[in-house]
Structures are given as C-alpha cells and as structure tokens.
Amino acid sequence: MAALEIWESLKESITVHTGLSPATFFTALAVGLALYYLALNLFGYSSNGGGDGGFEEKMEPLPPPVQVGQISDVELKEYNGSDPKKPLLMAIKAQIYDVSQSRMFYGPGGPYALFAGKDASRALAKMSFEEKDLNGDLTGLGVFELEALQDWEYKFMGKYVKVGTVKSTVQVSEGQATEAAIGPEETANRDAAKPVEEGPSDTVSKESDEEKKE
Numbered sequence: 001m002a003a004l005e006i007w008e009s010l011k012e013s014i015t016v017h018t019g020l021s022p023a024t025f026f027t028a029l030a031v032g033l034a035l036y037y038l039a040l041n042l043f044g045y046s047s048n049g050g051g052d053g054g055f056e057e058k059m060e061p062l063p064p065p066v067q068v069g070q071i072s073d074v075e076l077k078e079y080n081g082s083d084p085k086k087p088l089l090m091a092i093k094a095q096i097y098d099v100s101q102s103r104m105f106y107g108p109g110g111p112y113a114l115f116a117g118k119d120a121s122r123a124l125a126k127m128s129f130e131e132k133d134l135n136g137d138l139t140g141l142g143v144f145e146l147e148a149l150q151d152w153e154y155k156f157m158g159k160y161v162k163v164g165t166v167k168s169t170v171q172v173s174e175g176q177a178t179e180a181a182i183g184p185e186e187t188a189n190r191d192a193a194k195p196v197e198e199g200p201s202d203t204v205s206k207e208s209d210e211e212k213k214e
C-alpha cells in the first residue's frame with residue numbers, strides 16, 4: 001500500500017517538476033540512458049578501471065604494429081584473428097595492413113572477419129563475400145572493379161599501417177593489370193577486330209593488323 005502511495009506521489013512530482021506525463025518522462029529517461037551507454041561503448045570508455053578479462057581485455061591499448069616483411073599467403077593466414085595474441089592483418093594488392101584497431105570489423109565474429117589473414121583484393125573489387133573471390137587475383141576484373149579496388153587501397157593506406165607484402169603466387173604485374181583493365185567483354189571482342197583506344201601498345205598494334213579482316 002505504501003509503495004503505491006510513493007509511486008503516486010512520484011508520478012505527481014514528475015508531472016509538477018517536468019511538465020511531462022510519467023510515461024513520457026520514463027521513455028525519455030530510457031532513451032537518454034540507452035544513448036549514453038551507446039556513446040560510452042563507441043568511444044571505448046568503461047565504468048571501472050579494472051582489467052579483469054572479458055570486455056575489458058578487448059579495450060586494452062593495442063601494441064604498436066609490427067613489420068612482418070614479405071610473407072606467403074599461407075603465413076598471412078596465421079593473422080586471421082584465431083590467435084588473439086597475434087595482430088589482425090589483411091592485404092590489398094599484396095600490401096599487408098595491420099587492421100587490429102578494427103577488430104570489430106575483422107576479428108572473429110565480425111562482419112568482415114572473412115577478409116582477415118587474406119589478400120582480399122578480388123573480393124573488395126567485386127564487392128563479394130564469396131570464398132572464390134577471397135584472394136589477390138585481379139585477372140579478368142573490369143575497369144570499374146579495379147577503380148573500386150583502388151578506392152579501397154587509398155582508404156586502407158590512409159587508415160592503417162602497412163606492415164609487409166605478400167609473396168604472391170599470382171603475379172600481378174603492370175602488364176597484367178592493364179590487360180585486366182580492358183575487361184572480359186572487351187577481351188572477348190578482340191576477334192571481332194574492334195579498334196581499341198586504351199591498353200598496352202603492343203596489343204593495339206596487333207588489333208590494327210586484325211582490323212583489316214572482315
């Protein structure tokens with residue numbers, strides 16, 4: 001009975017002091033608290049200074065990025081987040097970046113965990129999450145895909161520290177990249193003897209020879 005009275009007088013004083021109905025007041029309070037905790041989490045603050053595991057452990061300052069030099073794609077896999085003591089690495093165009101600071105993206109359970117420990121160039125170029133695209137092979141990519149990949153590379157160069165390169169089995173030489181830039185359709189059309197404005201000069205001369213064919 002006493003509790004009910006307290007509740008009634010609380011409701012009354014809420015209305016008197018805030019001019020809001022109790023329902024509106026509590027809704028606003030809940031939204032405010034939710035936003036407050038969201039902001040705390042986003043900016044990495046915690047309510048206590050302890051470090052006794054769990055969430056706190058993830059909030060520990062990251063060790064500075066360590067250079068790994070030139071490693072194979074098999075070695076790169078070791079940095080996919082399965083060993084929490086190792087940094088999270090990811091490569092674009094055979095350049096390895098330390099992405100440990102974005103563990104929420106690339107760490108285990110993260111939306112982009114599948115890119116960690118890999119050269120994700122092909123997947124990023126094609127905006128694909130398919131297993132077959134999780135590699136650094138740029139063969140057959142079109143101009144727009146290569147442009148998208150370039151944008152990703154700039155983003156990574158600006159955001160993360162480069163810590164090494166991948167000894168790639170798929171050679172991505174200038175020539176091949178340009179060849180790929182022509183795109184699969186254009187490549188297929190070569191026999192149709194279309195003049196090609198862009199592309200390596202040796203290809204152009206070959207094309208002009210073929211141009212004479214009907």
Ligand code: HEM
Pocket residue numbers: 099102105112123124126127128129159
């Ligand atoms: C429904 C589609 C998608 C949505 C809504 C989405 C949303 C997002 C958001 C909100 C971020 C965080 C941006 C930031 O805070 O910097 C992000 C980052 C990222 N997204 Fe997506 N994304 C989508 C599809 C994709 C696809 C298809 C790929 C590649 C295959 C991709 C690759 C990435 C990568 C690599 C990052 C992290 C970049 C970094 O390390 O800063 N996303 N995405």
